[in-house]
Amino acid sequence: MRSILWMTYRELSVRKASFIIGLTMCGLLISMFVSIEWSLRSRGNRVQGDIDQMGPGIVVVPPDKSIADLRQFDLGSRYFGTRELVDPLIARLSPHTRAVDVRLSVRIPTKDGKLPVVGIDPARVVSPHETLRQLGKNEVAIGRELGRRLDKQSGDVIRIAGSEFSVKTILPPAGDLSDLAAFMPVSRLQAVTGKIGKANVIRIFPESGRDFAEIRELLTDYGSRLHAVAIDRGEIAETRIPQTLASHRYAVYVLLGVFLSFSMAIWTYLDSAQRLIELATVAAVGCSPAGLVGLLVGRSAVVGAGGALLGVALIGGSKWITEGAFPGSITDLSDLLATALCGAVFFSVAGAVPVALNMSVRNYVGFLQN
Amino acid sequence: MILQLNDIRKEFKGRSNHSVLAVDDVSMQVEAGEFIVVNGASGSGKSTLLFTMGAMLPPTSGQVVCDGTDLYALSPSRRSKMRNLRIGFVFQTFNLISYLNSLENVAFPALLAGSSKKAAMQRAEDLLNRLGLGERLSHLPVELSVGERQRVAICRGLVNAPDILLADEPTGNMDPELTQETMELFRGINRQGQTIVMVTHNPELSETGNRHVLMEKGSIRAERIVSAEDKAL
Structure with missing residues (x-):
């Protein structure tokens, strides 16, 4: 595990182009999530404000x-x-x-x-x-x-x-x-x-x-x-409206999550396909199939985490520049960052796992012989 | 005895249902301290045999026994561990990891084996110094000459002090001068007790080791001990 983490760190610090592509893709998706999330929160607040008028x-x-x-x-x-x-x-x-x-x-x-x-x-x-x-x-x-x-x-x-x-x-x-x-x-x-x-x-x-x-x-x-x-204040105000708002938010989360997973799966596949000989060599010198999965998934998790930070920084920064402040409090921002971070890592890993499993059981001898 | 091959047969099946018999009923033993050169024309099955010996390519039938254990009866994970600790491999194209420097490339199998980073790096540095690469420790593969890359690859194969070092066409991309230099390096390592099996299509190198195996159409056509007189010739 230690050696896999070390490899991930070395690779990301030297092979910057691939890392930057993954990071940018993930960052853009997360920035989309942040924008949508802020809009949904704003809409939720407005609706809740209307309910509050009832008492x-x-x-x-x-x-x-x-x-x-x-x-x-x-x-x-x-x-x-x-x-x-x-x-x-x-x-x-x-x-x-x-x-x-x-x-x-x-x-x-x-x-x-x-x-x-x-x-x-x-x-x-x-x-x-x-x-x-x-x-x-x-x-x-x-x-x-x-x-x-x-x-x-x-x-x-x-x-x-x-x-x-x-x-x-x-x-x-x-x-x-x-x-x-x-x-x-x-x-x-x-x-x-x-x-x-x-x-x-x-x-x-x-x-x-x-x-x-x-x-x-x-x-x-x-x-x-x-x-x-x-x-x-009645069932509609207390239960149904909050539930509807929550279900809309979850639907957006799931949709973006699936999209992020799919994108990360493609990125992991393309990136791995470019370096089959390297993966074959890592396997040949004794890295286990589980180690190979860890290597590929670890990279994806790092890209997901980096993308989350980038995405929040992109939208937060642009709001800061155009509006002079973040929408909502610092608590809201840290809460949003935590959500983006956990979600991006989870869905990035979910997208990379099938590709990594497939890569780990490949017969690499053909690549090594050629 | 380091390694024993029992009736190894390897057949490749193509997508068009045509099958190719790469290795046909090969048996051999590798004794400790031997330097075996497997020679043969392209397509004779020598590389396939080497990868099968290296626990990377399961045979269609037969056994590869190392230290009393059939390598292909092990789980993939245990076979990886065996490959990491007991078998060193040198590839024709070196296959160094592009983003690791010389020291890290050599240390990587030791880290996989669970050595501490300090111990792995120290062992790698010792090996690189021994093979004259003390000045190239922090160089990336692209910054090394062909001969230097080959030596880094050899160090990587030796870092876990394996029972056997397998080399697949290690001089395939080299000029005659570098080929001689590399062969001298292998002979030196062998003199220090390292068991080596090397595959080459170059007949001129058949006298390099102390046993020569000639392969043809997937089978062992001839096998002989190379005497000191043969080497002198």
Whole structure:
């Protein structure tokens, strides 16, 4: 095995032309894979983003409260401290979530009764209502039902907890909590209610494929201080769409893998056919059939690994040059590199094995005699 | 006895169903320290016989026995091991690995045999020095002359101290001067105790060894011990 690895290393370091041809071919295929993979991830994110508009996958409320309480805007007087709980929790969840939307939900007494008000972070809110992302400091958005009840229109002024706010918009009916509440920036709500640095609702949007148990596991350290509830967004959103996206990705993986295997089989065959006398000599001086297979497959694996690095570098580099950054995070890139590396080596080896097996059992005497 | 051939018969079948009998019922023994020259015209079956002796070409029938073991009864993997450790081979066209330098070409069979890289390289260097190639250790085959390539190939055949060194037309591509030089090299190696079987179509070389075997149409036509007087002539 040691001698085979040494031979592979010596050959690739001296016979550069063949190596470069294999590497380029493999690199181009891997760069194609990387481009497609990035497109598929981007499409997956868009679809998942659309699903997220329906609501979060998991909602965290104070420990003695339930989703029913949340629906009645009755979350009591227990809050999460932003610094001691919310920020560390977001940091812990971030590799596994698409978004985390932190809110403060309160009922504020007014002359018309108790007004449900929700403080949202305009920069991080996940909502189908685009207006929520544009709320200014003294602006509120009001749900359609609440607007009708209070007889308020866009541009009207509303008094909440002693402060005046301009009604930026009446939200279109969504058939959920937003129809019944007023929304304002969370920092402003914290200020007018005296609940600085407090929140009581954390809406978690897990990455596709992460289930509730995995996320709950990450929350165990905070067990007594919060209550995590899984929200059923329906089978289509939770299962069927992610499955369809995943099956499309696997189909592309398999197609590219087969193509890569086929290409590597051709490369191994052509390369071996060019040096039959050399392989015959290696066999004649005592290399076993298994050693010959190892020699040919080893070269293919090295070319596959090199091609993966080249392919990712090609597309990553071009994205870097044209867009100034890689699409996605460094975690995404390392994950993609690992996938490309493992896949390229696997399919390169799979393509080379049949050719190598055939070469290992050939009768080379004819080549040696001539 | 190093090697024994029992009733070796080798028949090649072509695609058009015509068969060619290359070796016909050949038996012979190779004793330790012998230098056998197998001579014959082109197509007489001498190379086929040599490759059969070298555990590379299974006979249609018969046995090649080395150290009490029928080489062709072994699995391909064990036969490769036997070929690596017990048999050295020198080819007419040298067949050096193009991307390995002289030292690495010679060391390669030793590495295959499981020697450490250091030990294999040391043994290869000793052999190359012995055959006057100390200045060519790091040269690739393309950077060597024909005679130098042949000597590297001989060193490769000897690196695992085989029981027997088989040489197939080792002077086939050489001019008379280089041929004499190479034959002197083989004689020197043989004088140090190395058993050699050499195949050549050149009748002038039949007196080189200490036994001459003449082949014709796949059979041994004549066989004789070469005396010191024969060599003097």
